Amino acid sequence: MPGEIALLVNPAARGGRSRSLLAPVLDRLRSGGAEVSVILGESADDALERACTAVAEAPGALVAFGGDGLVHLAVQAVAGTDVPLGVIPAGTGNDIAAALGLPVRDPLAAADTVLRGRVRTVDAARAGADEWFAGVVACGFDSRVNERANRLTWPPGMAKYVVALAQELRSFRPIPFRLDLDGEVVEREAMLVAVGNTGSYGAGMRVCPAAVPDDGLLDVTILGAVPRGEFLRTFPRVYRGTHVSHPAVTVHRARRVTLDAPGVVAYADGERLGPIPLTCEIVPGALNVLV
The missing domain is CATH 3.40.50.10330 (Probable inorganic polyphosphate/atp-NAD kinase; domain 1)
Structure with missing residues (x-):
């Protein structure tokens, strides 16, 4: 104790x-x-x-x-x-x-x-030069919803995220991402990209469902470009983690991930980091937690 x-x-x-x-x-x-x-x-x-x-x-x-x-x-x-x-x-x-x-x-x-x-040693990850994260870095549709919601003064609480989501859906277009995954370059239009040390964000959205916090790797989930209607049908599956079986979704694992795309802001653990490009790198055993 x-x-x-x-x-x-x-x-x-x-x-x-x-x-x-x-x-x-x-x-x-x-x-x-x-x-x-x-x-x-x-x-x-x-x-x-x-x-x-x-x-x-x-x-x-x-x-x-x-x-x-x-x-x-x-x-x-x-x-x-x-x-x-x-x-x-x-x-x-x-x-x-x-x-x-x-x-x-x-x-x-x-x-x-x-x-x-009781202490368990787990990984944490660096986002850029001076920021740590323990959960998920998100960028794309979800981070743009966050940006909109943070600008709203009404309605209060979680309701503003529902309003922001509806507003963003009307104008959102797939984003041309460039990812560097331990030296492997992936260029792809996508709805969102998530880099997870752990599996979920946003109150239970299992965006990187297979991520574990002590394997020395980051899980990278890419939801590729899909029509708006298909996105609306697919995105709710994130709460069960079954979205990863969709043909437009790919999952990668890497120790070091660099994200780049025009006009995209990254969030880590729900907190605003700022515009990308951004490099995320796992640091094995960086965190001792009481479990």
């Missing part, structure tokens, strides 16, 4: 509904014998700076209390260090926690997992 825990908190997770879960989680951790300090940044940059400062002091663990976005932030602080990462899922999607086999619907059970202190 980690004796000292730095608990990184996102009070806005689940639209602020996670706040009511924080006190019981703190009680469970402290009653289990952990000494807990709470990190609550005034902004994402401030939270990251505070998390990095905490990790430099070598606590027993840095624990993210939030969703995939907060886990992504915590990974920036702990990847490549000996400090393990704990996750108490309190977000909307919690895809990274699910990939690690953590209880995603029971914060107190997740707190008990932290207290048990």
Whole structure:
């Protein structure tokens, strides 16, 4: 069991509904014998700076209390260090926690997992020079929906993604991608490309269903150009992971992947990275997690 825990908190997770879960989680951790300090940044940059400062002091663990976005932030602080990462899922999607086999619907059970202190070493990946990701990098139709949704001020919550999806469908055209997969170049028009260390994103979309976080490889899923109607029929299959059997879908595995396409922005673990080109490279064993 980690004796000292730095608990990184996102009070806005689940639209602020996670706040009511924080006190019981703190009680469970402290009653289990952990000494807990709470990190609550005034902004994402401030939270990251505070998390990095905490990790430099070598606590027993840095624990993210939030969703995939907060886990992504915590990974920036702990990847490549000996400090393990704990996750108490309190977000909307919690895809990274699910990939690690953590209880995603029971914060107190997740707190008990932290207290048990069982460490599993998994991979993380570099995206560009100075960003880590633990889950999935997405670019194409899905990232353009994210871009639209982030510009909307209404409706609130997940509803804005439905509005953004409908808007993007009206104008979306296949994108000419150029991929370099460990030196093998693939040039193809595609609806989207996903690079996964783990298998799912967006609250359960199993875009890279065979990805595992400790095999030293990235899974690359390419959904090639299809007519709009076919795309609408095919894309929902991502929730079951059966889209990979569609003739327009190809899956590759590589250690190093460079993505390039005009006018495309990449997202990692649901967080905006910026315009591509972008190189993703797996770093085996870069992350210790409490499971």
